[in-house]
Amino acid sequence: MTAKDIVYVNGSFVPRAEARVSVEDRGFVFGDGVYEVIRAINGRLFASKFHNDRLRRSLDGIRITLSGGDTPERFADIGRQLLKENDLVNGEATVYMQVTRGATTRVHNFPPSQIQPTVYISVARFTPYADLARTGATAISHPDLRWGRCDLKTLNLLPNVLASQAAKERHAFEAMLIRDGIVTEGAKTNFFGVVNGSLRTHPCDTHILPGITRSVLRDLASDAGIAVDETPIKEEEIPRLSELFLTGTTTDVMPVVKLDDRPVGDGKPGELTRRLQRVLAESLASGD
Ligand code: PLP
Secondary structure (H helix, E strand, O other): OOOOOEEEEOOEEEEHHHOOOOOOEHHHHHOOEEEEEEEEEOOEEOOHHHHHHHHHHHHHHOOOOOOOOOOHHHHHHHHHHHHHHOOOOOOEEEEEEEEEOOEOOOOOOOOOOOOOOEEEEEEEEOOOOHHHHHHOEEEEEEEOOOOOOOOOOEOOOHHHHHHHHHHHHOOOOEEEEEEOOEEEEEOOOEEEEEEOOEEEOOOOOOOOOOOHHHHHHHHHHHHOOOOEEOOOEEHHHHHHEEEEEEEEOOOEEEEEEEEOOEEOOOOOOOHHHHHHHHHHHHHHHHOO
16 A cells, blocks of 8 residues: 555545445356566566566467457556556556456346457556565475466466465465475565576466566576576475575575475575565566
8 A cells, every 4th residue: 555545446535445346257256367566676677578477478368358458568658657656666566457258147148249358557656575585484285276377467366365374373484385296386476496506496387377587587597697597496306405495576585494394405585585685676676
């Protein structure tokens, strides 16, 4: 929430308290929609092109067609406008954008073509996890109960919500999701791990979200001469991890120093993790 707290809903900039969507909205009834979260630093949206492309891909993936000349690029401009309206052009903030299949009488199949998508965009002040990034965070492992299209950023986050709550109840920062003996990703993050000196992460397939931070970091690692091996990490390899870290728009590079109450490596953020933390911080400070 910001002092002015203006949000955007279906073509209008309104105070959050006055913003309205129908109880028949398919986002509310079915979770039938997609979303994005973009990092804003001093009013500049980080990696906005990648977020726009992913939003387009998510919309196409669930067959929502934007109306009235709307595009992800237009939503990003609205996000920039909201940062101004809410006095968030200095410092750290996030832009949230959500598109649902619109409001209509409840039927499972798609509504008639004249029903327009519901668009909601808001901004919020954001404080990076600076202390945790220094000390390292803890994580638990948790079954990955999600569907077969985790590569689409949909509103259907129930398995992620339940896994996050399980982590919270064990005072952990993140739940590492395990499907068929493979660590896929976190409930709200991707991850990289070092096994036998090699930096590995899950490949981009339908079992993970193609994280923007994951992709930016992989490119930065490559520029720094650090190879990334996209061979999934098996659950049985967890005891051999010498380093583990999470990546995400609001998580940056977050060292994990304990997994299921056992130390990762020597129980401190690893050297490679520290290096990649610095590399990403530089990119956030200068990039777009
Ligand atoms: N994986 C999941 C399941 C997520 O929900 C997120 C972010 O919300 C990520 C990974 C990280 O993606 P990004 O770096 O684009 O924020």
